[in-house]
Amino acid sequence: MKKYYPLLVIACFVLLYLGSIWQRPFFIPDETRYAEIPREMIASGDFIVPTLNGLPYFEKPVMGYWLNAAAMKCFGEVPGAVRFMGALGTLLSAGLLWLLCRRADEEKIGRVAAVVFLLSGLVFAVGTYGVLDAQFSFFVTLTMSMFYFAWTEKSRWKLAGYLALAGVGTGLAFLTKGLLGFVLPVLAVVPFLIWQKEWKRILFLPWIPLAAALLVLAPWSIMVHRADPDFWPQFLGVEHFQRFFSGRGANDDRSQPFWFFLPVVIGGLLPWLLFVPAIWLGYRGRAREAFRNPLLRYAACMGGVWLLFFSVSSGKLATYVLPCFPAYAVLIAWGLVRYAETGKTFREADWALRILFRCLLPALVVLFAVQAFNLFVPGKIPQHYLLFWRGENFFLPVIALMVFLLWIWMAKEAREPVYKFTCVCVAVGFAALAYPVSIPHHLVREIAPVDFLARNAGKFLTPDTLILADDRMAVVAAWTFRRSDIGVYYKKGELAYGLDRPEGEGRFYTKDALAELVRKTERPILVVTGSEKRAREMPASPEKSYRRSGDLFLVHYRPKGEKHP
Incomplete structure (x- = not known):
């Protein structure tokens, strides 16, 4: 039976x-x-120039978009399809991590590292979220493993052959996020080879990988240059170098202090911080032995130098540091395995588990009591004191x-180390699985507006309706209504870069432009905004009506003379 575990x-x-x-x-x-x-891309058939x-939208190259398009062709235009490739890439990254450790004759560490990696908070959050960082991290992990x-x-x-892989x-990492696909391997490999006193290999090892990478990225790179020569100056000049040195890109400012990633890494490594005392004891007295091991040196170069590089950069988002986490998983796994080999029982983690249990048990009782009372005696407790509002399912979160x-x-x-580790893993895994169905709807309705738009906009839309949306809602409206001609309001x-190009002429509307449009046009107008202030500032008209959900507004202007439905 154990062989099936x-x-x-x-x-x-x-x-x-x-x-x-x-x-x-x-x-x-x-x-x-x-x-x-x-x-x-699927609708237009143009898989070269991202829009x-x-x-035109030149924040990233196309590999992530291609992978998402492939998933959407397989599963349909649904949220899960957009997250599928990131989730699959995260699972494959864990497999590569196991193979890497196995290659270093540390298969037990590889198994533990794969589990630690997949159950780390940041890894799961990004791996099941529809962004491209998990895909990029997989390609970087592939590079470093090979x-x-x-x-x-x-x-x-x-x-x-391994160098070619x-x-x-x-090359695939470059096609996902650009020059980082080259920079990160160099920043880890060079100090590793110097640490191993093999610096001469730096002179000949890079050429096969470089040739293979250029073969992968060259076809699309040439085609996009021919299709739109402005892509590379915008992508490299603004989205790379300007963002690195100033934090500002074409459309936003991501500048953060040097220490920004420290709390991100600490929080992202939960729940394994519960085992910090055990990890420390696993390394204590063995640090020199540990870092004579090439695998740990390799992991230290990846996790340490990359974190320093990301910290030096002015432009920062929490997801940027994801490629470091395979390395952190190896370092954590080595400490846990060495600690377990001493025959101890992870009792150093018991105090943290005890505090967690004693804090959450009363919270569970209070949550169930308050929600159940409100269910049977509605209206007695003000709604803003409730975690789950009336009509929202609180039974699943309570059971979870x-x-x-x-x-x-x-x-x-x-008392058995393996059993304690397994129980923590099951607890965390179950919580992660239950998380998507446990979120109170009212807490996320303003960051998950697609359902609201889909349910309510159909009453207003006709084939000739002019749709406008503010900066937060324009892309939501484009996705919800399956249109790529949404006007941008306020x-x-x-979308600033695309609106400032010739393709964006006439697509941006100020408050005055909207007032002029309402006064002159005979077409129905639908404006989507995520701000109550902006909704109230829109021009008054006898033909004006609206739907709202929190701060989400659908403001509809009927053609002149048409009666309210």
Whole structure:
């Protein structure tokens, strides 16, 4: 029976990642953006030049869009399809991590590292979210794994083959997020080879990967230059160098302080911070031995140098640091395995598990009591004091929290290291699986507006309706209504670059332009905004009506003389 345990674990992680991505609606702005660009590619047949709302959008190259388009062709234009490739890439990254450790004769560490990686908070959050960072991280992990294989290989032909695969990973990473696909491997490999006192290999190892990477990226790079010569100056000059040195891109400012990623990494490594004392004891007295191990040196170069590089950059988002997490998983796994080999029982983690249990158990009781009272005696408790409003299902979250606490209690009581580790993993995995169906709808309705638009806009839309939307809602409207001609109202936002080009002429409307349009046009107008202030500032008219949900507004102007339905 034990021989089937690895398959069972793999099946559980596949369920966790590929099962949870279908459960919740799109969150804006990222998920609708990375859904709309491949949708427009499919609709137009142009897979070379990325467009967003029909306007050139040069923030990233095309590989992530191609992969999302392929998933959408397979599964349909649904939220899960946009998240599928990121989730699959995360699972494959864990597989590469296991192979890397196995190559270093550390298979037990590889198994633990794969589990630590997949259950790390940031990894799961990004891996099941519709952004391109998980895909990029997979390609970088592929590059680094194949380079390590090449570094340990004695056969010249196999070495060349592994280096070529590393180059393929680099080329695909470049086609996903640009120059980082080259920069990150160099920043890790060079200090690793110097640390190994093999710096002379720096002179000849890069050429095969470089050639393979250029073969991968050259065809599209040439085609996009021919189709739109402005792509590379905009992408490299603004989205790379300007953003690195100033934090500002074409449409936004991502500048953050140097220490920004420190809390991101600490929070992203939950729940494994519970085991920090055990990890510390695993390394204590063995640090020199540990870092004579090439695998740990390799992981330290990846996790340390990359984190420093991301911190030096002015432009920062929490998801940028995701490629570091395979390295952190290896370092954590080594400490856990060495600690377990001493025969101790992870009792150093018991205090944290005990605090977690004692805090969440009363919270569970209070949550159930308050929600159940409101269910049977409605109106007695003001709605703003409730976590789940009337009509929202609170039974599933309560049950999920009960199961989570049960496994935490079992972990606290366990004395076998493997059993304690397993109980924590099951608790975290179950909580992650339940998370998408446990979010109170009213808390996310303003960042998940697609359902509201789809339900309500149909009453207003006709084939000749002119649709406008403000900067936050323009891409949402384009995706919801399957149109790439949405006018942008009030503020340009992330569409500023495309609106400032000839293709964007006449697509941007100020408050005065909207007032003039309402006064003169005989077409119906629908304006989507995520701001009550902007909705109130729109011109008054006898033909004006609206629908709202929180701060989301659909403002409709009927043609003159048409009666209110």
